[in-house]
Amino acid sequence: MKGLLIKDFYMMLRYCRTFFIIAIVFEAAAAFLGDGMFLVAYPFIICSVIPMNLLSYDEKSRWTLYSCTMPYSRGQLVSVKYIYALIMCFACVVLTVVAQFAGAAVAGGNLSVNPGILAMMLIPVGLIPAAILLPVIFWLGTEKGRIAFYAVIVIICAFFGFLGADSLDAGSDVIKSLAMRPQVLLGADLIALALLGISWLAAIGLYGKREF
Amino acid sequence: MNALELKNLSKTYKGFKLQNVSLELPQGCIMGLIGENGAGKTTVIKLILDIVKKDSGQVYIMGENTDGENLRELKEDIGVVLDDVGCPECITPAQFDRIMAGTFRRWDSEKYRGLISKFGLEDNKRFGEMSKGMKMKMGIAAAMSHGAKLLILDEATSGLDPVARDEVIDMLYEYTRDPVHSVLISSHIVTDLEKLCDYICFLKRGQVVLCEEKDAILEKYGVIRCSEKDMKIIPPEAVVGVKHSPYGVEAAVKRTAVPAGMSVGRLGIEELFVFMVKEEK
Numbered sequence: 006m007k008g009l010l011i012k013d014f015y016m017m018l019r020y021c022r023t024f025f026i027i028a029i030v031f032e033a034a035a036a037f038l039g040d041g042m043f044l045v046a047y048p049f050i051i052c053s054v055i056p057m058n059l060l061s062y063d064e065k066s067r068w069t070l071y072s073c074t075m076p077y078s079r080g081q082l083v084s085v086k087y088i089y090a091l092i093m094c095f096a097c098v099v100l101t102v103v104a105q106f107a108g109a110a111v112a113g114g115n116l117s118v119n120p121g122i123l124a125m126m127l128i129p130v131g132l133i134p135a136a137i138l139l140p141v142i143f144w145l146g147t148e149k150g151r152i153a154f155y156a157v158i159v160i161i162c163a164f165f166g167f168l169g170a171d172s173l174d175a176g177s178d179v180i181k182s183l184a185m186r187p188q189v190l191l192g193a194d195l196i197a198l199a200l201l202g203i204s205w206l207a208a209i210g211l212y213g214k215r216e217f
Numbered sequence: 218m219n220a221l222e223l224k225n226l227s228k229t230y231k232g233f234k235l236q237n238v239s240l241e242l243p244q245g246c247i248m249g250l251i252g253e254n255g256a257g258k259t260t261v262i263k264l265i266l267d268i269v270k271k272d273s274g275q276v277y278i279m280g281e282n283t284d285g286e287n288l289r290e291l292k293e294d295i296g297v298v299l300d301d302v303g304c305p306e307c308i309t310p311a312q313f314d315r316i317m318a319g320t321f322r323r324w325d326s327e328k329y330r331g332l333i334s335k336f337g338l339e340d341n342k343r344f345g346e347m348s349k350g351m352k353m354k355m356g357i358a359a360a361m362s363h364g365a366k367l368l369i370l371d372e373a374t375s376g377l378d379p380v381a382r383d384e385v386i387d388m389l390y391e392y393t394r395d396p397v398h399s400v401l402i403s404s405h406i407v408t409d410l411e412k413l414c415d416y417i418c419f420l421k422r423g424q425v426v427l428c429e430e431k432d433a434i435l436e437k438y439g440v441i442r443c444s445e446k447d448m449k450i451i452p453p454e455a456v457v458g459v460k461h462s463p464y465g466v467e468a469a470v471k472r473t474a475v476p477a478g479m480s481v482g483r484l485g486i487e488e489l490f491v492f493m494v495k496e497e498k
Contacts (some may be wrong), residue, residue: 007319015316065306067303071299071303074299078289216270
């Protein structure tokens with residue numbers, strides 16, 4: 006599977022640079038300007054769709070067919086995208102925490118919200134889009150899966166657009182109440198991970214039946 | 218031992234049926250898979266590699282049944298070149314080397330680099346910037362660099378200019394000098410196959426109509442040019458294809474079934490192919 010990881014790494018470097026720049030700019034803006042939830046969450050959303058983006062390039066170049074001629078199982082071909090979904094989410098967590106601490110340092114040492122709590126709150130945002138979309142795209146392909154893709158993105162953006170009205174700085178009731186109960190956030194993270202696990206198994210099953 | 222053996226392989230799609238395809242490719246030989254567009258050549262190759270699921274039948278590679286997990290291991294021994302190579306457009310030959318090194322246990326980086334250089338490909342040119350011929354050469358270089366015992370090429374020479382095609386054909390010759398190396402190649406360019414192959418398998422509408430040694434086919438079939446009146450003397454079972462024209466009749470025939478005394482000329486594989494395809498049209 007090492008070859009698949011290397012291939013996707015090269016593809017990410019080439020095709021997803023803009024995603025990474027946007028993620029850094031948004032996290033920095035959220036940390037330094039103390040702006041709303043949307044800025045913090047958006048990088049998680051766009052980075053969560055990177056595996057789908059890579060899958061789309063795979064289909065376009067007919068790698069999906071070519072890789073089936075190599076000594077990889079369908080499970081491995083699926084798993085590599087899930088591994089990158091986890092890596093992207095973890096990278097966003099690190100970026101958020103670092104940006105929040107940097108923002109606080111510049112502002113004189115006061116953290117508007119605990120970065121750990123914030124990261125825990127956003128992990129599901131980074132994992133759930135991939136958990137929903139990857140099996141659909143593995144099953145139907147990127148062309149047909151595109152409808153599901155847009156539907157999920159619109160729903161998530163609308164949700165965080167709505168939450169954006171409560172700024173982090175003002176310490177919205179939602180965040181405050183959740184921050185008081187990190188076990189709720191941990192539960193949400195575990196549920197998101199479980200969903201990703203179920204999604205992974207479903208994607209292996211569906212991709213195993215797919216013919217090219 | 219056979220490098221590849223198919224037994225009654227069948228697959229049904231809406232509007233197309235591949236029926237009971239059987240063939241045997243002995244080790245050290247090259248088999249050409251020929252047939253018109255839509256005859257089922259690519260489907261056969263996809264079935265061999267389990268890219269599409271067979272309805273029935275068996276596939277044996279190096280004597281081993283490919284059902285279950287066996288095939289994944291066997292793929293270490295198979296080099297495949299598809300009509301579109303399938304490498305992502307942003308990848309360079311140098312990066313592809315690292316990807317394949319992480320894919321095949323017996324990847325020979327030195328051999329791959331040598332072939333890339335021999336083909337005149339630049340190490341850092343992206344796949345998307347290459348011509349069709351260059352892409353094909355990169356695919357062939359990759360297929361030949363992991364110690365594969367069986368090469369499967371699907372229309373791999375179709376995008377190449379005559380010089381590049383000749384180079385590839387020479388490489389395939391070179392490859393099969395090793396007695397354990399075998400090649401299954403499908404192509405529309407029957408003249409290439411005629412030069413290259415030991416065996417010819419002719420597919421028509423999802424069925425094998427002919428699968429024999431090339432030399433046996435050339436010995437077995439011939440062409441008769443005669444009048445409509447003389448044509449009536451030839452038994453129908455001797456005729457595999459007929460072309461009528463205002464000047465007479467041209468028929469591909471089985472030499473042994475033709476009445477004695479009739480002059481039967483030499484028939485090339487390509488001509489035979491055209492006769493057989495046009496026969497029922």
